[in-house]
Amino acid sequence: MEKGVGSAFYAVEKNLKRTTFVMASGVEKSFAHLHEQANAIAKEIVRQTGIKDILNAVLTADEAARIYRESYLYDREEIFFAEINRKEEPYFKRMLSRFFRYYLCDAIVNGAVAKKSRERTLEELIPLICGELAEMPKTKEKTVAFLRNGQAMRAFESFAKPLGGVSAVYESNFPSACEAVYTNHATYAIIPIFSTSDGRLNSFYRQIEKYELSIVMTCEVDSDDGENTTTFALVYKDRLYIEAEGEPLYECKINLDDLNMLADIADAAAYFGAELYSAESLPMAFSGRNNTIALIFGLKNANLGGFFAYLALEYPQTATVGIYTKLISGAKNDYSWN
Numbered sequence: 001m002e003k004g005v006g007s008a009f010y011a012v013e014k015n016l017k018r019t020t021f022v023m024a025s026g027v028e029k030s031f032a033h034l035h036e037q038a039n040a041i042a043k044e045i046v047r048q049t050g051i052k053d054i055l056n057a058v059l060t061a062d063e064a065a066r067i068y069r070e071s072y073l074y075d076r077e078e079i080f081f082a083e084i085n086r087k088e089e090p091y092f093k094r095m096l097s098r099f100f101r102y103y104l105c106d107a108i109v110n111g112a113v114a115k116k117s118r119e120r121t122l123e124e125l126i127p128l129i130c131g132e133l134a135e136m137p138k139t140k141e142k143t144v145a146f147l148r149n150g151q152a153m154r155a156f157e158s159f160a161k162p163l164g165g166v167s168a169v170y171e172s173n174f175p176s177a178c179e180a181v182y183t184n185h186a187t188y189a190i191i192p193i194f195s196t197s198d199g200r201l202n203s204f205y206r207q208i209e210k211y212e213l214s215i216v217m218t219c220e221v222d223s224d225d226g227e228n229t230t231t232f233a234l235v236y237k238d239r240l241y242i243e244a245e246g247e248p249l250y251e252c253k254i255n256l257d258d259l260n261m262l263a264d265i266a267d268a269a270a271y272f273g274a275e276l277y278s279a280e281s282l283p284m285a286f287s288g289r290n291n292t293i294a295l296i297f298g299l300k301n302a303n304l305g306g307f308f309a310y311l312a313l314e315y316p317q318t319a320t321v322g323i324y325t326k327l328i329s330g331a332k333n334d335y336s337w338n
Helices: 008-049 054-060 062-071 083-110 122-129 150-163 174-182 202-210 261-271 304-314
Strands: 142-147 166-171 188-195 214-222 229-236 246-255 275-281 292-298 319-327
Touching (some): 008 054, 008 083, 054 083, 062 304, 083 261, 083 304, 150 229, 174 202, 174 229, 188 202, 214 246, 261 304
Antiparallel strands (some): 214 229
């Protein structure tokens, strides 16, 4: 098939490149206008909320999402395609709007208004997203409750070093381990929350909610036969963030009006440098609503301000499960990693 200079393919490719350059020029002009719009929205959020730090305002004030929705008008504008391509218009508009909204959310918290604010670490952001962090337990004897079996014991070994000086307390089952933390008979508990064979273990998440516990760290442990991997969570009665050798994860639940929105969120994660690790639909019996999705994101390389601002402005119904460290398998430590 002839594709050299003078062929029909060469001419089409040349024309497509020329059209792409023209499109890029138009999009770059849109960037400038989006920056202007972002600054105007940011100023209005600061004015109406009375919170001078724009990222703080976006993450903590309910009015921020309302102001954003009322101010972003692109979705209401018409895109005029010729009749022959009219059926492409809704999809094209949705894809372009998706990207513009990513760019806009980032510019709101990282633009000119945000220059008055200092950049924050993840630990500093957690109170704005999840609520205030508790202090580390100060008791001399710190204990970890769990059901005694091979996998749970290896999980305990993984959690032991970053916790520093803990002892094991064996319970008859995992719910009893959670109850031991709730009643102050143990400092922490270890419970399974995910397996490669069964997915998200909702019954154990119910125990976390029942006893008002928070996930502090997780680790993965292979089964004895190597055919299954279970994720274990270390849980505590308050929110803690323990820095350890691993990757910070953000876990949340979002109720979606349209499941197509999941594609928006997955693309947003990629745009902001986060990694979508898991997306599972929750049963009605657990969530109480249809189309509730449990999501886990890796935050190691994420633009934290932009990513969390996007979720706060676009999906204010997001319910945070927690921000915690997933211990890395194979990390060089003098205790067992699985």
